[in-house]
Amino acid sequence: MQxxxxxxxxxxxVAVDGKAFEGCxxxxxxxxxxxxxxxxxxxxTFKDVSLEFEGAAESTLQFLGGLYESGFERAVETIFxxxxxx
Amino acid sequence: xxxxxxxxxxxxxxxxxxxxxxQCIFDGSILVFSGGTPxxxxxxxxxxxxxxxxxxxxxxxxxxGSLFQAGLPDDVDTVLNKVEAGVMNLPDRPNPPPLENTGQxxxxxxxxxxxxxVACIWFIxxxxxxxxxxxxxxxxxxxxxxxxxxxxxxxxxxDGLAVEYDNVRDAQLARIDQFxxxxxxxxxxxxxxDAIAFMLENDGFPxxxxxxxxxxxxxxSDESTEDGxxxxxxxxxxxxxxxxxxx
Numbered sequence: 001m002q003x004x005x006x007x008x009x010x011x012x013x014v015a016v017d018g019k020a021f022e023g024c025x026x027x028x029x030x031x032x033x034x035x036x037x038x039x040x041x042x043x044x045t046f047k048d049v050s051l052e053f054e055g056a057a058e059s060t061l062q063f064l065g066g067l068y069e070s071g072f073e074r075a076v077e078t079i080f081x082x083x084x085x086x
Numbered sequence: 087x088x089x090x091x092x093x094x095x096x097x098x099x100x101x102x103x104x105x106x107x108x109q110c111i112f113d114g115s116i117l118v119f120s121g122g123t124p125x126x127x128x129x130x131x132x133x134x135x136x137x138x139x140x141x142x143x144x145x146x147x148x149x150x151g152s153l154f155q156a157g158l159p160d161d162v163d164t165v166l167n168k169v170e171a172g173v174m175n176l177p178d179r180p181n182p183p184p185l186e187n188t189g190q191x192x193x194x195x196x197x198x199x200x201x202x203x204v205a206c207i208w209f210i211x212x213x214x215x216x217x218x219x220x221x222x223x224x225x226x227x228x229x230x231x232x233x234x235x236x237x238x239x240x241x242x243x244x245d246g247l248a249v250e251y252d253n254v255r256d257a258q259l260a261r262i263d264q265f266x267x268x269x270x271x272x273x274x275x276x277x278x279x280d281a282i283a284f285m286l287e288n289d290g291f292p293x294x295x296x297x298x299x300x301x302x303x304x305x306x307s308d309e310s311t312e313d314g315x316x317x318x319x320x321x322x323x324x325x326x327x328x329x330x331x332x333x
Contacts, residue, residue, distance in 0.1 A: 016149075031153075035121050035142035038149045041156040051153070051161050056121030056142030063124040065169045067137065070127065073170075075137045080166050083151045084159070 001037065013052070033057045087123065099138075119143050 002019045011028040018037035025045045033039070035056030053061055068076040088105045097114040103122030113133045119125070121142030139147055154162045244250060262278040276284075285291055 033146070033149050035146050035149075038145050038152060040152065044156060046156070046158055046161075049158065049161060051158075051165055053146070053165075057146040057149070059124050060119070060121050060139065060143040060146040061165070061169050063119050063143070065172050066124055068170050069172050072132075072137065076170070079137070079139070079147060080170075083147050083162065083166065084154055085151075 001040075035060060121146065 004019050004021045004024055006023045007021075008025040009027065009029040013030040013032050014026070015032045015034070016039040017034050018039065020040045021042070021044050023043045024041075025047075026049045027047045028049070030050050030052050032052045032054060034054045035058075064076050064079065089108070090105060090110055091108045092110065093107075094111045094113065095115045096111075099116045099118050100112065101120070102117050102125040103120050104125065106126045106128075107130050108128040110127075110130045111133070112130065112135050114135070116136045116138050118138045118140055120140045121144075150162050150165065262275075264275075264277060266275045267273070268275040281291070
């Protein structure tokens with residue numbers, strides 16, 4: 001896993017897959033995730049960031065959205081609760 | 087993409103990535119998604135199924151969870167709310183409308199609203215003029231709202247129609263309730279009640295002088311036996327008629 005320590009990110013897109021961020025600052029940064037290895041964030045500061053998804057991550061959200069729209073609200077809500085409890 | 091049609095999946099794991107299912111039945115199945123192409127389901131039946139995310143799909147939920155804990159709960163909630171609202175860009179979902187149709191282009195919205203408002207005001211004004219103000223002005227100028235029709239062309243009933251009707255009716259009732267000469271030939275009119283009584287007794291009216299002559303020549307024998315006085319009167323009347331004819 002790639003270590004990123006103490007770096008300041010401005011108004012840019014940052015691919016976060018497989019990276020370990022430590023003590024970084026994200027200011028108006030777009031965090032791009034593609035569904036690969038889950039990144040870690042420790043002691044990081046976020047300000048006005050936005051989340052972007054591509055590839056498998058985007059497909060996963062689309063899959064969940066399709067399930068929710070097709071009547072599987074409870075199943076999707078269960079997954080979302082797990083996300084919020086993580 | 088593999089196409090499954092009218093298949094039944096029962097108590098088994100089904101890897102759904104990139105597959106297409108039509109009219110399939112999932113009973114007690116576990117739908118496993120690993121982050122590939124989202125599957126499609128058309129007219130499928132689901133019963134007691136479970137959904138399981140693996141691989142990159144599981145990574146995605148784990149990533150969102152780590153962001154939630156790292157201090158971005160609002161941003162994660164925004165993403166999840168978009169998923170629930172169906173805003174995520176599904177493959178068969180049309181692209182979002184352009185900005186001018188989303189209600190944020192206030193300049194164009196104001197222009198269109200202004201045009202519509204002017205059109206509405208113009209319509210209301212014309213309607214008011216045509217139905218209220220125009221006719222009022224015409225009346226003030228002594229004109230007519232519609233084409234003038236000559237009173238002579240309008241049929242009128244007399245003012246005293248009821249009185250006139252009663253007078254005519256009274257005159258007719260009085261006329262049929264009195265004795266009078268009906269013509270210069272000697273025909274007479276008798277009251278209507280007497281005429282009805284006479285008709286009932288004699289089965290009809292005598293017709294002219296022939297009846298009088300017949301009665302004079304051949305007096306009714308039945309009446310002479312039953313009503314001697316009447317027979318005598320008839321004879322005297324016939325004698326009178328003979329005398330008059332002799333005269």
